[in-house]
Amino acid sequence: MSKSTHFDIQALLTTAPDQNLPQWRNLYHQIKTAILTDKLKADLRLPPSRTLAKQLSLSRNTIISAFDQLIAEGYLVAKQGSGTYVANISPDQQFFTPTPTKPPAPKKLNLSQHGMEMAAVKRASFNQTWRYIPFQSSLPDLTQFPRAEFAKLLSQVTKTAAIDQLDYNYTGGLKPFKQAIATYLGASRGVICQPEQVLIVSGSQAALDLTARLLIDKGNDIWFEHPGYGGAHSVFAAVGANFHAMPIIDDQHQFAAAINSCPHPKLAYITPSHQHPTGATMSLKHRQTMLQLAEERNFWLIEDDYDSEYRYDGRPIAALQGLDQSHRTIYIGTFSKILSPALRCAYMVLPPQLVNPFTAASFNAGINVPNIIQLALTEFINNGQFTSHIRKMRVLYNERRLTLLSAIDQHLSQYIKPMSTNAGMHFAVKIIHPKLQILGDTQIAKHLRQNDISIRALSLYGLTPLPPTQQGLLLGFAPFTPAQLTQATVKMANIFTKLCHA
Numbered sequence: 001m002s003k004s005t006h007f008d009i010q011a012l013l014t015t016a017p018d019q020n021l022p023q024w025r026n027l028y029h030q031i032k033t034a035i036l037t038d039k040l041k042a043d044l045r046l047p048p049s050r051t052l053a054k055q056l057s058l059s060r061n062t063i064i065s066a067f068d069q070l071i072a073e074g075y076l077v078a079k080q081g082s083g084t085y086v087a088n089i090s091p092d093q094q095f096f097t098p099t100p101t102k103p104p105a106p107k108k109l110n111l112s113q114h115g116m117e118m119a120a121v122k123r124a125s126f127n128q129t130w131r132y133i134p135f136q137s138s139l140p141d142l143t144q145f146p147r148a149e150f151a152k153l154l155s156q157v158t159k160t161a162a163i164d165q166l167d168y169n170y171t172g173g174l175k176p177f178k179q180a181i182a183t184y185l186g187a188s189r190g191v192i193c194q195p196e197q198v199l200i201v202s203g204s205q206a207a208l209d210l211t212a213r214l215l216i217d218k219g220n221d222i223w224f225e226h227p228g229y230g231g232a233h234s235v236f237a238a239v240g241a242n243f244h245a246m247p248i249i250d251d252q253h254q255f256a257a258a259i260n261s262c263p264h265p266k267l268a269y270i271t272p273s274h275q276h277p278t279g280a281t282m283s284l285k286h287r288q289t290m291l292q293l294a295e296e297r298n299f300w301l302i303e304d305d306y307d308s309e310y311r312y313d314g315r316p317i318a319a320l321q322g323l324d325q326s327h328r329t330i331y332i333g334t335f336s337k338i339l340s341p342a343l344r345c346a347y348m349v350l351p352p353q354l355v356n357p358f359t360a361a362s363f364n365a366g367i368n369v370p371n372i373i374q375l376a377l378t379e380f381i382n383n384g385q386f387t388s389h390i391r392k393m394r395v396l397y398n399e400r401r402l403t404l405l406s407a408i409d410q411h412l413s414q415y416i417k418p419m420s421t422n423a424g425m426h427f428a429v430k431i432i433h434p435k436l437q438i439l440g441d442t443q444i445a446k447h448l449r450q451n452d453i454s455i456r457a458l459s460l461y462g463l464t465p466l467p468p469t470q471q472g473l474l475l476g477f478a479p480f481t482p483a484q485l486t487q488a489t490v491k492m493a494n495i496f497t498k499l500c501h502a
């Protein structure tokens with residue numbers, strides 16, 4: 001080993017320090033870079049920590065911390081009674097940012113058909129710049145997330161989780177969490193299930209993707225709401241489903257059109273509590289018809305119950321799953337709208353015969369939810385915080401909904417007319433002004449977005465172009481204060497005045 005410790009180490013440590021990092025971390029980084037770039041040669045003995053501290057005007061503790069880390073990572077070797085040496089490693093480029101090379105042309109990616117379809121999704125919500133301004137839809141008020149309470153529960157369950165709860169979970173979710181969800185769904189949504197039928201997955205989107213992949217082969221026919229939810233459309237399109245429209249006209253699902261187009265689909269995707277995007281609620285009679293059709297024609301029903309907790313007028317309508325005597329309904333619910341999409345936690349209630357394949361596939365797909373999150377949510381439900389949070393949010397959102405309705409009535413009544421408005425976090429409006437109808441909802445939405453109003457056209461959700469009478473706009477109200485909503489409504493009225501009376 002070389003014994004040379006008489007060299008100017010400062011001259012070798014050329015990486016500029018980062019003022020935001022502790023001194024030991026900067027020194028660690030500088031020595032590591034000097035080793036990797038071969039400035040500090042293998043087997044070189046470094047000066048003792050005391051000497052180095054003097055040379056570099058740093059504390060000895062700083063030197064020791066940096067050395068400890070470099071020894072732990074194998075860059076330095078400590079020899080008892082002899083000193084600290086540069087390890088015998090060849091300069092390793094792998095930790096350096098590689099020089100960017102030109103990306104290959106897209107056609108060379110060689111993606112699978114499924115891969116191309118999955119990657120082709122361009123949802124409007126990907127545009128983050130629109131997200132936090134009225135009238136962004138599908139967004140809860142994230143400022144209301146119960147941070148302190150949830151942090152407390154996370155800390156608590158991290159301390160108390162049993163050993164097997166720190167392991168992989170092969171059963172599609174923790175038993176106590178499934179139990180808590182089954183009890184909650186039974187009491188508040190009329191869902192009838194055993195806890196074993198509950199499968200915990202990382203979002204409704206994951207649930208939909210899993211369903212599409214497990215039930216649909218390329219070319220299989222499905223009934224799909226028209227207009228309908230883009231997230232579901234994407235995953236069914238990716239597996240090559242053949243879409244048959246179930247038009248939503250005047251708040252009603254038009255089953256006859258779907259039957260005419262395809263008498264025997266493999267499945268139907270529906271949002272009966274709060275149709276996405278029109279906001280319609282499927283009546284009890286129509287729920288019964290839907291179930292009867294599924295039984296007679298032997299298809300699966302996917303009930304996406306994404307924001308049903310928010311119902312403002314009238315009696316809550318029980319989930320369709322609770323009426324299903326023939327075990328054909330796959331029920332999906334999520335914590336994204338009640339708490340936060342960042343939890344990535346949703347649940348499926350599966351017909352008994354699908355529990356095993358879906359559970360196994362969910363593990364294979366790696367869409368399980370961290371056990372720690374499940375445990376915290378279990379506590380949150382069981383100690384009553386969940387239902388009181390829902391109650392609080394319902395009051396808050398209702399106030400905002402009423403403010404928006406009255407602002408529309410006051411400023412926009414000659415241009416637009418609200419459709420179903422008694423549930424959820426958004427409602428849709430029809431375009432009633434002839435000049436705006438000529439312009440079409442897509443152009444109107446584009447125009448409004450150019451003026452910093454975040455809005456989506458109903459046409460965005462159509463399987464085929466929507467006729468002018470069914471076109472409209474989607475107005476999210478949940479995350480915005482009454483003042484923001486009123487202000488945006490007035491702004492929209494000014495834009496419409498210019499468009500219609502110029």
Ligand SMILES: Cc1ncc(COP(=O)(O)O)c(C=O)c1O
Nearest residue numbers: 138203204205229276306334336
């Ligand atoms: C109808 C519908 N289903 C599902 C989802 C997705 O929920 P998650 O965040 O659980 O994936 C949304 C989100 O906006 C939605 O609007």
